[in-house]
Amino acid sequence: MDFKNQGEPPLNPTNPSDPKQPGPSKDQDKTKSSLVDKIQQLGQTNVPAMDEQSNIHCLTIIGQIEGHMQLPPQNKTTKYEHLIPQIVAIEQNPKIEGLLLILNTVGGDVEAGLAISEMIASLSKPTVSIVLGGGHSIGVPIACSAKYSFIAETATMTIHPVRLTGLVIGVPQTFEYLDKMQERVVSFVLKHSNISEDKFKELMFSKGNLTRDIGTNVIGDDAVAYGLINEVGGVGQAIKKLNELIEGQKQKGDYVQ
Template sequence: MNTEPTKPAQEEEEDSRVRQIVDLGSSVVTNDHGTVHCLTIIGQIEGHGQAPSGTKTTKYEHVLPLLASIEESQEVDGLLVLLHTMGGDVEAGLAIAEMIAGMTKPTVTLVLGGGHSIGIPLAVAGKVTLMAPSASMTIHPIRMSGLMIAAPQTYHYFERLQDRITRFVAAHSHITEERFRQLMLSSGDMANDVGSIVYGEEAVAEGLMDRVGTLSDALNALYRQMEQ
């Protein structure tokens, strides 16, 4: 009995893989090491409100259920997260970071280009974290756009939200809360704002990332986790 998939079935499977890359920025590859799900987080992380037309976005309502399905899947052995993000919605980004950090499966995050703002919690959420030598991170206080009520309660909310981010980053990396706040409030790197810009080696020296590396390094780190 012939069990080989028919040509239409093969084409349908290939079309499904292409659609997954286009719609969700993710792909699944199986090799001698096992099955790896590769997820990209790019552009602006979109929250409850839609980003302006023409803006590249990562939508949290796509990523959260996808991460849950990866964690529950018996076919996927590991997750590789590729990051090139300008940041975006704070709570949406933090929600995705919590999901990645809470996974039991092997996870590796790799920052390529930039992992700015709320992208930093995402970058440190993996069990192993890498950053390309030319990649950068912008660490700054929370910024809000739109109408705000200038009341003590509003500023207290900002402060508590910023504390949540600081605690998460410190808990999932080797930087202290105090040092992260110092970088966040530094006035030496930006002409019209406070904050810090760190690059690959600097991020590792500060304890934000585990090491500098490229795609092959990230995959090797993931394979080692999958073999354990």
């Protein structure tokens, strides 16, 4: 007969409030919360890991580009105030040698999109963009802002004039403002792509291609043929090209540390 536990109540493994029962450790709590976060954010419990930290930073622009006005919560948005600090950090971080820009956007705020485009174009490090799904409206200059651009074979880019929504003051100055804003977009695209001004404006003001709108929906191969995008390809080709640009910049000796 065992008298070791005589006079002490037995431990109840099903009762977590039992003072005799050891509770979960802090490490176990952190692991559980980490798993829950991954499931909520990514839909899976783990993500592919690398043995060493990558020298390429991936920046995604999805949904609608949110500018000075906050969009409804049901909209999938990319907030420009989130992207700008990342772009600055990419330029400053010596461990990051290249930027991969992935776009699947319907467009959005013109000034916010131009701000992002100008920042990407002014980076001293190699940049490659890839349009997956769609890079519409103000997404066109963002896609062109990289030093080399790709588009998926089935991806599209909608080119149309600049427009305003909401209350508009019906005076000549309003239309002059719209025209100047549009010229900013046109000049940026012409500067950072191989498309001609006449062809770009022809696509922008074309009638009959878009339902209830003016403009053109350009598919992958056509975007390359027009000179808007450099090459048709996917993620593999984009990363390969980016690595080539990184090695080329290192060999030239002008790599910024």
